[in-house]
Amino acid sequence: MRNFRNSLLVTLFGLFISMSVWASTNYAPLIEDIEQRLDKTAELYQQQHADEARRTVQMAYFEVFENLEGPIRINISARKSYEMESAFGEIRRMIGEKKPLADVQARIDWLKAALREVEPVLDGGHRLVAEEQHNALSRDDIAVHWQESFRTIDDLLAQAVTEYQAGNYSVASQHVQQAHYQGFKNSEMEMSLRQNRSAKDAASINQQFSSLIALTAQPDHLNDVSYQVTTLLQDIEDILPGLPTTRDDQQVAAAQSADNIPAADEGNNRTDWAEVTTGINQSIQDAIARYQGGDAKNAILDIQDTYFDRFEASGMENKIGSRDSAFKTTLEAYFTRLVSLMKAGQPVERLNAEASALTQDLQKAVTMLGEGEETQWSLLLYSLMIIVREGWKRC
Incomplete structure (x- = not known):
C-alpha cells in the first residue's frame, strides 16, 4: 500500500541530492537569519516596542522565509510549508493583541524548532520520519469504497510525479487524467460529493485536477506540480469522512454518522x-x-x-x-x-x-x-486559461 507522501519524497530525493552542496551554502544561512530576526522580535516585544517587533517578524517572512517555502513544499509537504508560514502571521497577531511575552516566546520557540527540523532535509536530503502520512486509508469514518478510490488516486498521482521528473510530461498528464476519472469520477465520489456536500465542493476538486492535467503537460514546473498534488490529495482526504456511498454494492464497513455529514446547502458559510x-x-x-x-x-x-x-x-x-x-x-x-x-x-x-x-x-x-455553483463549461474555460498562461510563460 503506497503512501503518496513517501512516494513523492522518494521521486524528488534524487533530484535534490545533486543540489545538496548548493543548498548547504544557502538554506542554512537563511534559517539562521530567520532565527536571529525571531530572537530580535522577542527582545523588542519584551522592551515594549510592539510595532518594531511586529515589523521585524513580518520582514523575516517577506525577506527570508519566502525563499524557503518552495523547497519545504517539495522536500517535505505543502502542509508543512503552510503551517510554518502561518506561524509568522500568528506571532504578529499575538503581538498586536498584546499577548503575554511567555506566549509569544513559546510560539517563536516552536517556529525556531520547526526551522531546525527542516534544515537537515533541505541541506542534506535527509527526510523527516513519517512526515504527513495519509490517514484516509485507515479511518473508521471513511467508507472502504472511498478508501480504495483514494488509494487509486494516490497511486496514479505518484506515478504522474515519477514520470514528470523523468521528463515524460505527456505520460504524467495522462496519469493525472486517469486519477481524475478512475478515482474521482468513475468511483462516483464526485456524484456523492455533489449530492451530500455541495456542487461547489465537487467543482473545486475538478478544477484542481484540470489545473494539474495542464500543468504536468508542461516542463519546468516540478515545484508547482508537487504543491498542487499534495494539496489536492489533502483536500480529497478532508471531504471523505462520513461521505455516503452511492450504491448498495459499494463496501462501507465504516460508520456514517449524521454528525459527520455536513448539510448540502453551505452557501451561507462561503x-x-x-x-x-x-x-x-x-x-x-x-x-x-x-x-x-x-x-x-x-x-x-x-x-x-x-x-x-x-x-x-x-x-x-x-x-x-x-x-x-x-x-x-x-x-x-x-x-x-x-x-x-x-x-x-x-x-x-x-x-x-x-x-x-x-x-x-x-x-x-x-x-x-x-x-456560486460552477459548471463544466467554466471548468473547461479555466483549464484553457491555464494552458494559455503557461504558453505565454514559455515564449
Whole structure:
C-alpha cells in the first residue's frame, strides 16, 4: 500500500541530492537569519516596542522565509510549508493583541524548532520520519469504497510525479487524467460529493485536477506540480469522512454518522471573495496614501498587515494555491514588491502601477474561486486559461 507522501519524497530525493552542496551554502544561512530576526522580535516585544517587533517578524517572512517555502513544499509537504508560514502571521497577531511575552516566546520557540527540523532535509536530503502520512486509508469514518478510490488516486498521482521528473510530461498528464476519472469520477465520489456536500465542493476538486492535467503537460514546473498534488490529495482526504456511498454494492464497513455529514446547502458559510478583494484593494490604497504623506515606515507595516490579515487570514491565499500555486506566488509577489518600493523611496506612481496590477489579478482570482455553483463549461474555460498562461510563460 503506497503512501503518496513517501512516494513523492522518494521521486524528488534524487533530484535534490545533486543540489545538496548548493543548498548547504544557502538554506542554512537563511534559517539562521530567520532565527536571529525571531530572537530580535522577542527582545523588542519584551522592551515594549510592539510595532518594531511586529515589523521585524513580518520582514523575516517577506525577506527570508519566502525563499524557503518552495523547497519545504517539495522536500517535505505543502502542509508543512503552510503551517510554518502561518506561524509568522500568528506571532504578529499575538503581538498586536498584546499577548503575554511567555506566549509569544513559546510560539517563536516552536517556529525556531520547526526551522531546525527542516534544515537537515533541505541541506542534506535527509527526510523527516513519517512526515504527513495519509490517514484516509485507515479511518473508521471513511467508507472502504472511498478508501480504495483514494488509494487509486494516490497511486496514479505518484506515478504522474515519477514520470514528470523523468521528463515524460505527456505520460504524467495522462496519469493525472486517469486519477481524475478512475478515482474521482468513475468511483462516483464526485456524484456523492455533489449530492451530500455541495456542487461547489465537487467543482473545486475538478478544477484542481484540470489545473494539474495542464500543468504536468508542461516542463519546468516540478515545484508547482508537487504543491498542487499534495494539496489536492489533502483536500480529497478532508471531504471523505462520513461521505455516503452511492450504491448498495459499494463496501462501507465504516460508520456514517449524521454528525459527520455536513448539510448540502453551505452557501451561507462561503466566503465572499469579492468582498475580501475590495478590502485588500482599499487597504493597499490607504497604505499608499500614508506613504505619500511621508509615513513610509507605517505604510510598509500596513502593506504587511494587509497580506496577513486579509489575503492570508481570509483563506484566499490557500484557496488560490490549491488551484494554481504559480498564480498564488504571483499575487504574493505584489505585496513584496510594494514593500520593496516603499523601502527604496520610489515615486507614488510606481506604487499605484503595482497596486493597479494587483487589483486586476485579484479580480482574476475572484473569477477563479467563483461565487456560486460552477459548471463544466467554466471548468473547461479555466483549464484553457491555464494552458494559455503557461504558453505565454514559455515564449
